[in-house]
Amino acid sequence: MHYDLVDLRLFVAIAEAKNLTRGAERVHLAASSASHRLRQLEASIGTPLLLREPRGVSLTRAGEALLRHARQVFAQLEQMHADLTPYAKGVRGHVSLWANTHATHTFLPDSLATFLQRHPQVSISLEEHTSPDVLMAVARGEVEVGVVAGAMEGADVELIPYKADRLVLIAPAEHPLAARKHCPFVQVLEYPFVMLHAGSAIHTFTMNAAAALGRHLEVRIQVRSFEAVCRMVAAGVGIGLVPRSAVSERGLPIIELEEPWAQRDLKVCVRKRALLSGFAAELVDCLTAEAD
Template sequence: MLFDLNDLRLFIYVAELKSLTRSAERMHLSLAATSSRIKGLEARFGMRLLYREAKGVKLTPAGETLLHHALTMMQQFSLLKSDMQQYSDEIKGHIRIFANTTAVTEFMPAALATFLRSHPNVNVSLEERLNYDIVRGIQDGAADIGIVAGTVQAQGLEMINFSTDQLTLATSADHPLANQKTVMFSDTLQYEHIGLHEGSTLQHFLDRIVEESGQKLNLRIQVRSFEAMCRMIESEIGIGILPKSAAERYQKSMRIELVALGDPWAVRERSIIYQKDTIVPKYMHDLMDCICGLPSY
């Protein structure tokens, strides 16, 4: 055999961490043993898989191909373990989810609370990612389930639309836009905005809208949560765009006003995506049912 599962797991860590040293620590190996295993892979395939650079390592094109297949093989091995769970209480299932900002902060806590109560032997990893990274993660096998909002290019993936995500403008009570029934996003750009952190799916989406329009978004402050955003808005530091469900919740305890956005993109379909033609464990179907069964947000 060309390699074993530990070789693949090590190679995946090297690709993700871009460091032999950190990968060795993750695998509880010495640096020498880690380097030897990678060199062994390169020798077996007869080609270079990594470029050694001053700041770490980088995959060669051949390394990128190996990474793609390694992720797929590890996913299939994970599914094998999951399917054998019925025969042994000691085997636990695991679901890795990539999701956008709204999913992570707004409705996944409720969905996971319901799911985990009835599936005590299943562990879940939930990571916030951009839409592009979510799709790629599912295609590459790095995640089992993706949750996206809006239009995405998801060739080769199954997609389940389960609810609608409506974005709205939040302002302080005395802001000039507070009395408007509807406003276009472009009309808000003359005012200072409160935004989410740079890794946020929503902020990335708004930045792209502004860039495509040729205008500029004046970000006064960037924060980590919708609650922090609304507190800044209440304090008249700026205005902000956020999901209507979150805005209405914070409006109950804060002096903020909500104004509907007239832009077509303000209403976005939320979808679950996962790989086609793969064996999906029953517990993963159960989790998707929990997500689809949530009240509309």
């Protein structure tokens, strides 16, 4: 079975426009040529992709499946172009790095800036994932370097110390918790929270910690950074759970959590340090040289 990228682009355009003529116009083809290509595509696949209707077209079940996969194909092509572009500009190396929210929003910006200043010929793609996802991706060889908090049984990886940190609770100055120095997590669950956006690693971690106690967090607002969490807490919106390193200078009350999981020491994660590619090994050396 043969798939032509021109035909796939045409099909996506028609599916999104819900009209053959308008879809053909989007990819700069005549309607007659588009119709011919579409018939050939359907013949090649062996099933109809579109239902012709008086006022346009709709997708068959096969058409819905093809649209989903075609969009993934073009997303992968865009990523391929993005990954190759630096080489055309003279960049001679690239490292993929996955990290949890904690590392991405606190220590990594300065660490990566240091590395890139030392290695101007290298580019880095940084993706944020939960620590278990990072560990598994490194163990499977999908990414060479990760930064995580904690470990996971069954993950065949090496963990190298990076940064020591701790999750703490911050509260508005007049909040009932503000006078406390420490507190168990279960006692703060009755209050509304300011959280990072859903899908962030620390959002998932906090929700899971509450669920383990049979409780559910009341999330008052979700924001995009720890700095925004601090600002919202300072404004009295709710309480927040953030790394101590991320607490901005706002005089916010800090409450220590009593749970062992509050200690969130970050570690660099690799499959086998001795087998890392050149620039990945240099990145690991740079990160672990800063270990504290």
